[in-house]
Amino acid sequence: MWDFDHCDPKKCSGKKLSRLGLMKELRVGQRFQGVVMSPKGTQVVSPDDREIVATSGVAVVECSWARLEEIPFHKIKSPHERLLPYMIAANPVNYGKPYKLTCMEATAAALYICGFDNHAEELLSKFSWGHSFWEINGYIRTCTDPASVLAMQEVMIGEMEKEQDERRMLY
Numbered sequence: 001m002w003d004f005d006h007c008d009p010k011k012c013s014g015k016k017l018s019r020l021g022l023m024k025e026l027r028v029g030q031r032f033q034g035v036v037m038s039p040k041g042t043q044v045v046s047p048d049d050r051e052i053v054a055t056s057g058v059a060v061v062e063c064s065w066a067r068l069e070e071i072p073f074h075k076i077k078s079p080h081e082r083l084l085p086y087m088i089a090a091n092p093v094n095y096g097k098p099y100k101l102t103c104m105e106a107t108a109a110a111l112y113i114c115g116f117d118n119h120a121e122e123l124l125s126k127f128s129w130g131h132s133f134w135e136i137n138g139y140i141r142t143c144t145d146p147a148s149v150l151a152m153q154e155v156m157i158g159e160m161e162k163e164q165d166e167r168r169m170l171y
Helices: 013-019 047-056 065-070 103-113 117-124 130-142 146-170
Strands: 035-037 058-062 080-083
Touching: 013 058, 013 103, 035 047, 035 103, 047 080, 047 103, 058 103, 103 117, 103 130, 117 130, 130 146
Parallel strands: 035 058, 035 080
Antiparallel strands: none
16 A cells, blocks of 8 residues: 555554555555556456456555545556446445545455455454445445446446435435
8 A cells, every 4th residue: 555644543444454464555656566446547446357466466545535636646556557436435434425435445345356355354354344345335246347347336326316316305
C-alpha cells in the first residue's frame, strides 16, 4: 500500500493490516507489478486478473477520499491499474456510501473477485465490521469475468436507483 498519512493511525485499516503483517508499505515512485486498485484504472478488476495477483499481489492507495487531488497518481504506476465495480462501504466512517471503501475493503474485494477467498476473509476477519462487507456486497461473488462484473454492477446500480425512487414516492 502507498500510505499518504491522511488517516487517524488508530482507525486506519491499512495501517492495522500493516501492523499485523498482512500488508506491506510501498514508497511513492516504487514500481509495483501486481494489480493496483486505483481511481485512475481503466478497466474493472475481474477473475481474469487472478494470475497477476497470484504472482505479484494487490496494492491500494491509503488516503482520504476528501483529499484525492493531493495524491501524485503519476508516481503510483503499475501496468495493471484497476477499478472496483460498484460496491458499498461497510466501514463505520462511510457505511452505506457507494465506492467509499477503506483500503482493507478494496483489497479484500479485489482478492475475492480474483478467486482468493481465504485471503479476503482473513483481512475482513481482522475488523469487527468486516463480516458486513459481504452481507452488503455479496452479489460480486457470482461474477466470473470482466463482462459479468460490469453486468452485475449495472444490475446493482439499477436496483439502488429503483429503491431511491420508491423512497421518494413515500415522502
